[in-house]
Amino acid sequence: MPSAFDKLASTRRHVRSGGPLFSAGDPFGSLYGVQGGFFKTSVVDGEGRWQVTGFYMAGDLLGLDGIGAGRYQLTATALEDSVVAVMPYPPDLQCELHRMLSREIVREHRLMLLLGSMHAEQRLAVFLLNLSRRLQRRGYSPLEFHLRMTRADIGSYLGMTLETVSRLFSRLQEQGILEIRQRRVRLIDIDRLRAIAEPA
Amino acid sequence: MPSAFDKLASTRRHVRSGGPLFSAGDPFGSLYGVQGGFFKTSVVDGEGRWQVTGFYMAGDLLGLDGIGAGRYQLTATALEDSVVAVMPYPPDLQCELHRMLSREIVREHRLMLLLGSMHAEQRLAVFLLNLSRRLQRRGYSPLEFHLRMTRADIGSYLGMTLETVSRLFSRLQEQGILEIRQRRVRLIDIDRLRAIAEPA
DNA sequence: CGCCCAGTTGAAATCCGTCAAAGATGGTGG
DNA sequence: CCACCATCTTTGACGGATTTCAACTGGGCG
The missing domain is CATH 1.10.10.10 (Winged helix-like DNA-binding domain superfamily/Winged helix DNA-binding domain)
Structure with a gap:
C-alpha cells in the first residue's frame, strides 16, 4: 500500500545501509514514506541505554514521533540501502494521518502486551x-x-x-x-x- | 493543563469507580478529556491475556486508539469516580491533536524501552x-x-x-x-x- | 588471505514468576 | 456499630527461564 501519501512527496532521499534517516534531537521537518529498503527506529535515554522500537519497510511511514515536540524523538537507521519519499509537514493529509497515528498507537500497545506478558x-x-x-x-x-x-x-x-x-x-x-x-x-x-x- | 480541548466538550460524563468509559470493540464516537478522577487502559488479546498499558489523570486524553479502526481497541476503566468531557469526533482540533498523538507515540516508545531493557x-x-x-x-x-x-x-x-x-x-x-x-x-x-x- | 563482526553454544548465576498462606483494609448489611 | 466478606497486600520457599560471561565458529569485505 504505497498509499495516498506518495503523491505528496516533494523529493526523494537515498540512505545508505547503516546511515541515519534522522536522529533523535534533529529538528522536525518532514515525514518519510518508505519506498524501498528497510529501517529500524530506536530510542535512547541520556545514559546510553537504547532499544529498537520498530521496523519499517516499503509503505510504512516514518517521522511521526517528531510532530509533537518539533524534534525527532527517535533515531531511524537504514538496515540496507533505502529510498524514502520526503513529505514536508504539514500537508493536507490530516484524516489519513489520524488513522495512521492511531494505528501506530494501537500497534505499540500490542507490542507492550508482547513485552510485558x-x-x-x-x-x-x-x-x-x-x-x-x-x-x-x-x-x-x-x-x-x-x-x-x-x-x-x-x-x-x-x-x-x-x-x-x-x-x-x-x-x-x-x-x-x-x-x-x-x-x-x-x-x-x-x-x-x-x-x-x-x-x- | 485542561487545554483547548475542554472547550469542545459537548457534554460531560460521570463514570463510577471500576466502571468502563469504553470497552475494546465498542464503536468509536468520541474522544474523552479527563476532567477529574483516574483511569487505566488495558489491551486484551483473544486468549484472555491482558495488560494495563497506561494510566490517565486530569488533563489527559482518552480514546485516540479508536480513530484508526472505527472501534475502540483498548478498554478504559475508571479507578475512582471520575468525570470526562465528551468530545464528539471529528472536531477541528487537528493541529493540537497531531501533537497529542505524536506525544502519545513517543511516550509508548519510552515505555517499551522500560519494558524491554x-x-x-x-x-x-x-x-x-x-x-x-x-x-x-x-x-x-x-x-x-x-x-x-x-x-x-x-x-x-x-x-x-x-x-x-x-x-x-x-x-x-x-x-x-x-x-x-x-x-x-x-x-x-x-x-x-x-x-x-x-x-x- | 586475514580481519572483524555476527552468530552460536556452554556453564554458572540470578532474577523473577509461581504457588501458597496469612494479614490488612474497606465496604455492606444485619 | 460491629461482624463479615471480598479484595488487596505482604511474605516465604522453590524452580525455571534468561541473562551474563566466555570461548569458539563462520562469512563477508577489504
Missing part, C-alpha cells in the same frame, strides 16, 4: 508471524524471507538478549518448525509456530 | 518518578501522593507480577528510599530513587 519464545513467534504477514501483504513470500536486522536488533525489539534470540532460533529449528541459516528464514510448520504464539 | 527495580523507580512529575505539573505534591491503582495494575503496566511489585516496594522502604503504607507513598530520598532509575 509473554515468554521469550512466544515473543519471537509473534514477531516472525507478524513479519511474515506484512511481507505477504506486500507481495513477497510469507514463508521464506530474509531478515534485514541483526540478532541484537531483534533482541532489543523483543526485550531479550541476542544470545536468547539465537538459542530460540536454534530450538525452533531443532523442532522442525523453521529453517534458519544466517538471516535466511524458511517457515516450515507455520501452524506450530502459531500455536507457540497463541497458546490456547 | 530495564530490571524490575528500575522500572518501578521510573514509574514512580514519572508519576511524581506528572502530579507536580498538576499542582500536587511530588513527594507524597496516593496511588490510585492496585499492585496488580502497576505490575501489569510494568511487565511484572503483583508480588514482585510488592516486594520491591518493601525493599525500597527498607532502604529508606520511600515510605509506603497501602497506597500512600512518600518519597524520602528522591536522589537515590533517581540513581536507581538511571544508573550511570
